[in-house]
Amino acid sequence: MAGxxxxxxxxxxxxxxxxxxxxIESLSxxxxxxxxxxxxxxxxxxxxxxxxxxxxxWLILAGRGFGKTRTGAETVRQWVKTCEMVNLIGATVxxxxxxxxxxxxxxxxxxxxxxxxxxxxxxSKLLWPNGAVSLVFTADAPERLRGxxxxxxxxxxxxxxRYGEAWDQAKFGLRLGPHPRAVITTTPRPVKNIKDLVKDRxxxxxxxxxxxxxxxxxxxxFEEIVKRYEGTRLGRQELNAEIxxxxxGALWTREMITHLPASALPPMKRIVVAIDPPAxxxxxxxxxxxxxxxxxxxxxxxxxxxxSGVMTPREWAVAAVTAFREFEADRIVAExxxxxxxxxxxxxxVDTHVPFKAVRASRGKYVRAEPISALYARGLVDHVGQFEAxxxxxxxxxxxxxxxxxxxxxxxxxVWAMSDLFPSMVAEKKSPLTRPKLQGPNGLGAxxxxxx
Numbered sequence: 001m002a003g004x005x006x007x008x009x010x011x012x013x014x015x016x017x018x019x020x021x022x023x024i025e026s027l028s029x030x031x032x033x034x035x036x037x038x039x040x041x042x043x044x045x046x047x048x049x050x051x052x053x054x055x056x057x058w059l060i061l062a063g064r065g066f067g068k069t070r071t072g073a074e075t076v077r078q079w080v081k082t083c084e085m086v087n088l089i090g091a092t093v094x095x096x097x098x099x100x101x102x103x104x105x106x107x108x109x110x111x112x113x114x115x116x117x118x119x120x121x122x123x124s125k126l127l128w129p130n131g132a133v134s135l136v137f138t139a140d141a142p143e144r145l146r147g148x149x150x151x152x153x154x155x156x157x158x159x160x161x162r163y164g165e166a167w168d169q170a171k172f173g174l175r176l177g178p179h180p181r182a183v184i185t186t187t188p189r190p191v192k193n194i195k196d197l198v199k200d201r202x203x204x205x206x207x208x209x210x211x212x213x214x215x216x217x218x219x220x221x222f223e224e225i226v227k228r229y230e231g232t233r234l235g236r237q238e239l240n241a242e243i244x245x246x247x248x249g250a251l252w253t254r255e256m257i258t259h260l261p262a263s264a265l266p267p268m269k270r271i272v273v274a275i276d277p278p279a280x281x282x283x284x285x286x287x288x289x290x291x292x293x294x295x296x297x298x299x300x301x302x303x304x305x306x307x308s309g310v311m312t313p314r315e316w317a318v319a320a321v322t323a324f325r326e327f328e329a330d331r332i333v334a335e336x337x338x339x340x341x342x343x344x345x346x347x348x349x350v351d352t353h354v355p356f357k358a359v360r361a362s363r364g365k366y367v368r369a370e371p372i373s374a375l376y377a378r379g380l381v382d383h384v385g386q387f388e389a390x391x392x393x394x395x396x397x398x399x400x401x402x403x404x405x406x407x408x409x410x411x412x413x414x415v416w417a418m419s420d421l422f423p424s425m426v427a428e429k430k431s432p433l434t435r436p437k438l439q440g441p442n443g444l445g446a447x448x449x450x451x452x
Contacts, residue, residue, distance in 0.1 A: 005044040005212055013215070037112040039074040044212060047071045049078070049183075050204045056174070056181055059197050061188040062208035063239045065217050068185035070105040072154045075183045077111055080132040083151040083177060087135045088126075089170060091157045096136050097121070100156050107134075137170075140385075142261070145169035153182035159189035162385040165261045167193045188243045190254050191386065195243070210239040233396070251366070251373040252394040260382040265302060268294040273324045274417035275334040276409045277316065277343055288316035289413030291390070292323050295421045301375060303383045306390050308410045313346045321350045331355040333420050335412065359416055366399050369411065371425040372418045381418075390414060 012020060024032075035041050040048070047067055050058055058075075062068050079086045090096025101107050101119055107126065108116060117126040117134065126134035137145050139161035150173050158167065174180040188194055197203050210217070210226060229235030236242045246253045276289035292305040304327060307319045324332055336343045336358045344356055361368065375381050383391070393408040419425070 005046045005208070007044045007047075008041050010044070010215060037110070037115075039078070039110075043071070043074070046206050046208050046212065047074075049075055050206075053179060055204045056202040057197055057200060057204070058181070058183045058206065059194075059203050060183065060185045060206045060208070061194075061198075061241045061243070062185070062206075062212075063210035063241045064187060065210045065213055065221065066208045066241070067105070067213045067216070068187075069099055069103060069156070070110065072156055072183055072185040073100065073105060073107045073110050076107060076134065076152075076154050077115065079152045079181075080117075080128050080130065080134070084132045085135075085150060085176060086132060086152040086154070087137065087148070087150045089137045089139060089145070089153065089155045089166065091138065091160050091162075092140050093138050095157065096138055100154070101126070101136070137166075139163055139166035142166035142169050143263075145173065147173070149173045149176050150182075151177040151180060155182060155184045155186075157186050158184050159186045159191055159194050160386075160388050161193070162387070163261060164191065164193050164259055164386060187238060188241050189237065189388065189392075190243050190245055192259075198243070207241055209241055247396045247398060249398040250395055251369055251397050252376060252391075254391075254395055256373075256376040257391055257394070258379070258382050259386055260302070260384050262384055265384055266296040266298050266300075268302070269297050270295045270421060271304070271327050271329040272417045272420045273320050273327070273329045273332045274413040274420070275316065275320050275332065275343075276412035276416065277313070277334060278310075278407075278409065285310060286407040287311075287409045288319075289409030289411070290316060290320050290323065291410060291413040291417050292327050292329065293414065293417035293421060294327070299380075301381045301418060301421055303381070303387060303390070303414065306387045306410060308389070308413065314349070317346045317350045320347065321354060324351075324354055331357055331420075333357045333359055333416050335359055335361060335416060337361050357420065359419075365408070365412060365415075366397070368419070369397065369415050371422075372415050375418065375422065375425070 006014070012023060015023065047070070060068055060071060076086050076088070088096060088100055090100050099106060103109065108119060111117070115129060117128040119126055124136040126136070128134070135148065137148070140163060142163045142165045145166060146169050150170070153170060153174060155167070155170065161167070170182070174182060184197065186194070198205055214222065226239060229239060233244060237244050271292065271294040273290065273292050278286040278288050287308050288311050290307040291303065292307070294302045294304050296302055305323060307323050311319065320332055323329070332347060332354055334343050334347065334356070337360055344358060347354060347356055390410040393411040397408055397411060
């Protein structure tokens with residue numbers, strides 16, 4: 001049975017077999033061939049461009065699998081027929097290339113041969129057969145957008161952009177032609193740009209869920225993924241596309257987190273790379289939390305990078321040492337409750353001379369995080385860009401975490417880093433800064449743990 005937003009294709013598929021067959025046989029061969037790339041035939045009601053001239057931004061807030069990429073790509077395809085400059089902004093270089101342009105629902109896939117543009121990767125542009133041009137930008141390089149002009153824009157997954165200032169620069173350039181416009185396709189998160197767009201009178205908001213596109217998604221996706229997250233807070237955001245506000249009782253709120261462009265970062269007095277190692281290694285293990293924090297000469301703290309992920313011990317050690325070198329940090333700090341001396345040994349296997357400090361938790365996570373939350377409440381911490389996963393953990397961190405099975409590894413690492421930068425605010429037992437302990441001709445001694 002077709003839904004309330006059903007496309008003509010879905011309505012046709014819902015007809016009784018005989019009636020559907022008769023309708024198809026009534027079409028000429030030419031019409032049947034054209035239908036393959038005729039977007040109005042495939043688009044659901046909530047995938048069609050709004051009517052009228054009284055809007056500038058079309059914000060599509062939709063769940064995973066809704067068809068956001070296809071909608072954005074088809075909108076660009078239509079716009080280039082009348083606009084000679086329709087530009088793209090992806091979250092990262094890889095996202096712009098792999099999703100917006102070359103993805104299975106991206107621009108190259110949905111265009112018929114006579115409309116398909118030439119993609120010049122090295123020049124970051126698309127050249128359309130009719131002479132239109134699409135420049136390709138990324139939100140992790142907002143300075144490239146400065147001074148650039150657009151007639152139309154497609155901005156993808158804005159809620160996950162690291163630098164919110166990229167949207168500011170994009171809006172400054174949206175000034176060519178009689179009706180400059182932008183389509184923004186994203187799974188929602190309660191970040192400032194999204195909330196501002198929702199409130200903007202020049203915005204038309206379209207909402208959609210994963211369930212809207214069920215007919216085109218694999219049954220196993222619903223059996224394994226959707227059912228797992230239905231009814232959860234994460235599912236409400238990722239499937240139902242709800243903008244979730246603050247969690248009652250959490251140590252942080254979204255308003256407490258301020259974001260700073262990299263260009264405004266002051267000189268650093270100290271920089272620390274902190275690690276919260278997982279207890280096990282493997283695809284099903286928890287993440288290794290790896291956070292880089294700095295103390296500025298202005299006395300404020302700055303979150304500089306999040307290099308966390310599911311990794312083997314060797315991989316997270318390499319990631320931490322790489323961050324140490326990249327940011328010219330003062331030391332690596334790591335919790336050793338789980339791995340003991342082996343945590344230091346695996347770090348030494350990557351760099352035998354890196355300054356290392358072991359820390360051991362003697363209090364619960366929530367209690368250790370409270371003084372760091374207080375720093376935010378006093379306005380003493382800035383995030384250099386947006387750190388989606390870390391900020392989600394912060395703003396959902398309640399006392400229940402200590403009693404549950406969830407592991408906020410990124411937040412744990414952040415707390416350790418901040419505790420090292422502001423030692424007077426914490427009362428943990430201190431471990432001395434250590435230098436290499438030679439354990440044989442190669443100074444390693446951690447091969448067994450690393451091999452897990």
